[in-house]
Amino acid sequence: MTGTTSPRVDAAQPMPGPKRIPLSALRTLANQPPLFFAEMRDRHGPFVRLPLPQRPIYLVSDPHAIQEVLVTANRFYGNDILRSAATGRRETPLTMLLGQGLLTSDGDLHRRQRRLIQPLFHRQRIAGYAEDFAALSERHVRDWPDGGEVDMLREMVTLTLSIVARTVFDVALGSREAETIRTAMPRNDGPLRYALMPMGGLLARLPSPSNIRFWRGRAALDSVVFELIARRRDEGADGADLLSLLLQARDADTGEPMDDRQVRDEALTLLMAGHDTTANALAWALHLLVGEPAALARLHREVDEVLDGRRATLEDLPRLKWTTAVFQEALRIFPPVWTVGRRPLQERVLSGYRLPPDAMVMMSPWVVHRDPGLWADPERFAPQRWLEPTGEDDQLTGTALGQDRPKFAYFPFGGGPRQCIGNVFAQMEAVIALATICQSWHFAPLGGQRVQPQARIIVRPRPGLRMRVLRRRAGS
Template sequence: MSVSPRVPSSVTSSSLRPARSVDEVPGPTGGPLVAARRLRGEPLSQLTALTRQYGPLVRLVRRPVSMFLVSDPEAVADALVTHQRCYGKGAVLRGPGSRQRVVQPLRLMLGDGLLTSSGQAHLRQRRLLQPLFHRERIAGYCEQFATLAAATAATWQDGQRLDIHTEMTELTLAIVARTLFDVDLDDQVVDVVRAALAEAMAGPAVRQAGLPGLGELARLPLPAVRRRRATREALDRTVYELIAARRATGEVGTDLLSLLLAARDADTGEPMSDTQIRDEAVTLLLAGHETTANALTWTFHLLGEAPEVAAKLHAELDGVLGDRLPTFADLSRLTYTDAVLQEAMRLYPPVWAMVRHLVEDRVVAGYQLPAGSTLLFSQWVIHRDECWWPEPERFDPARWLEPAGGAASSRPRFAYFPFGAGTRQCIGNTFAVAEGVLALATIARDWTLTPAADVPVQLEPSVTLRPRGGVPMIAHRRR
């Protein structure tokens, strides 16, 4: 595939010239099955190559419903913030009798929680849950972030071989359970949650992106479909038992379950149903720890490949923390630690792509696109775009410490959007960053992790960007 130089989207902005016809959108030849095969193989490299060859808007599928890859930061801003009401969540597929339907694969496991709901229902639920993530509440969580991270690392031995992805997944699950649910999960519950998460995140990128081909399999009586249904039933039993136990005690706390049980509809005064409570609880339990676990995993992987960056990180931690655990007050002082995490999320965004569909005709990246078009916005592609990131493949936390007037000042706001934006921005983004920085600081204060040279790390782009087969590393005690 030939690659041609690409002009920054700010230069080709639709505001500088009339919109071009949808028929002029460039892209590779082939129908939906060809596109599905292309993305089923190596979607990250394929999407990157397509953007470099064709530009900030690429037609992926022409029929039955047009699908486009969008890599223009201005278009991201339009879709997620400026005119977000013109864009619906999920992909549009053509159904029987030419009907169109919106597909969200995650709904199979999460139900209609904050991540999958839309419209007024989403706004109502977001307002309800927002107090959990206010600054003063997060300050109260920070002690648990550091304490649980220290407890995880306390089980390691000097020279021990670890799968750091497993370690970070267990840690972030414990953090979500303790801070948002006020419980400690036993092994049986952890196994149920782990199985549910695996099923929710399972499947090739083509299914998660909503491309025709594999999405219809979810309705067939296949072994994988039966397994997914059984996993959801086990998860439901677990969550409903937590809800029943909390109702039985009558205790009123400040955690998620207490907040949901006490909530009342603003118009009718009715409490939330157990199904509604279940959907919100499962969404935060699964999605709330998966993305942070991935962010920390990739951070340690990158640090292991860049000892000079690890040395700078350790120097900051030694100077700021000494022998104590980090606290909420340290967040403003751990500037390099924060930069390391931000740079890791640039290179390995926990959510590597998001899908929207147009609910009306709209100009996108200079082209007039029809209602019903499906748009794929990829953080992976945009975060590694050389138009905005010099030497985009290089792990360089100093990008986030640039003085005023540096490269960052001319970079579009949405050249970086690991948590999305607008009213659908991850509600726990501040929680996740504080958790990530303090967990990273706690562990890196006492440990250096180096790669296990015999196993190459592989990417698994599903709903989130996970490592296929884990990330084996060797733990070396610093203290």
């Protein structure tokens, strides 16, 4: 025990859990980690220590304890769970791409950068992007082959990347810079593939084809980003894109701007964190809608009534209630960031259980969002949970809105000082995109396709999400 250990630590219990993980469960862990976590919570309860071969995981699925770790006691926890406890090495698969941007930095650097960048994400600023969200979505779906097949995941990735390339860098669709960003952006290559693996840092350094693709992609992105930074500095950065705002930002205490390396790390972080998440959320939403024709028909009715054939605007959002509920429900069932991790900076007690320093604490939206103690009929896609009851719907209507529901029964965007900075951006973008896509298109499933969630850092539909797209005629 160290001098900093509180008496409460002495009185605390070790976290319960199995002595050994059966081989069959280890296989699930390798192939379907969210299902493994869910199985462990079902078997062992909301606090379970999992003795994994490399390092134990402390899986916490109680919403009040999650709120404590992410919000009330956040200063006692660090973000860099993949840091090597033995060597103290801070480079992780994610930092290899993103350096020390918001997502990957910790401590004072994170606090300073968050304070600097937060104003760029105020609702009024984001509102200025609504037109881009609608115009780019409209343009993206215009030329889909009527009656043909598309891979909806790929479509959504291209769409959200073009949106984020426009809002972060103000580069036009089809420009050389936008093309490099689109083609070079590593998504599941090299270190990103190994991010949650115990030997991830080592695997990420081997000259495998996947790592080589990653290194080349990163070099191409760097050359475009540094070129854009230099150009903005020359021209005087006075635009409304996030890159210009990053260059204009000044620390409130010191008045200092960020150096180019930090601007690069932040811009790439926004680009990376800001497109794949939303793309997968949109793809899952469309997948769920295709499986539930009544929900899709209701969405079609709503966009026809609210938009009446014109382009969606910011002012339409409060009336796109069903579309919003569909997106919220898709984030419940398939939260793209399926787990969030923290490590205590020193020994801690959480709900009476002892956490050693450097324990890998995992809190999984996937697991909590499907807890039958918190959600009625949790596996069912039911957007009406998110709507006020009107007297005509089924018994799930409004069940997600109850006052007595713990706040962290639903946390697709995390929480506390490290809550997703792009939360409002993502929701606005997704609802406008969903409404715009469904305004013109109907969807039909393809026979014989079995879609499985595949989770690395993000939960994706595997092997993709092929569906038939049919242009809507008046009244269809």
